[in-house]
Amino acid sequence: MALEWEQLNVDAADPVALGRWWTEALGWVVVNDDAEEFEIRPEKDRLPGLIFAQVPEGKTIKNRLHLDFRPDDQDAEVARLLALGARRVDVGQGDEVTWIVLADPEGNEFCVLSSRRP
Incomplete structure (x- = not known):
């Protein structure tokens, strides 16, 4: 199977x-x-x-499933997504993480991970 x-x-x-x-x-x-x-x-x-x-x-609570994306350049990608209409959100991730949590225009959370660059 x-x-x-x-x-x-x-x-x-x-x-x-x-x-x-x-x-x-x-x-x-x-x-x-x-x-x-x-x-x-x-x-x-x-x-x-x-x-x-x-x-x-409508969406009322934090997603139990979300997408993670690994960009070449985290800062540039976050800026691009914010310009498209995403927004930063706090889902309890704290300040010491390497990823950035964003939400799409309907509030669905997703993460932009740190860049692959060394």
Whole structure:
């Protein structure tokens, strides 16, 4: 038996707006431009993808699952994401960590890890 990771589902008040934000943030492509289930992937035929599904309720607590990203340049990437509309958030990470916690426009947390540069 084998499993292949197809996608991660993200609840959203506005799937299209949030999906387009992540498309810009990740440089991915749209594979399903549907108002209720908006899907993006790294490339049209490459997995895994992200599906943004419309839900009636808003986000109320810290995510129990989040994405981590490792950039070439942490400072530059954080600045770029903030300019796109992300915001810094405190989820209890403290001051002595090497990653930066941000939230997308609907409040979903994600981490920008330290750079790979030596």
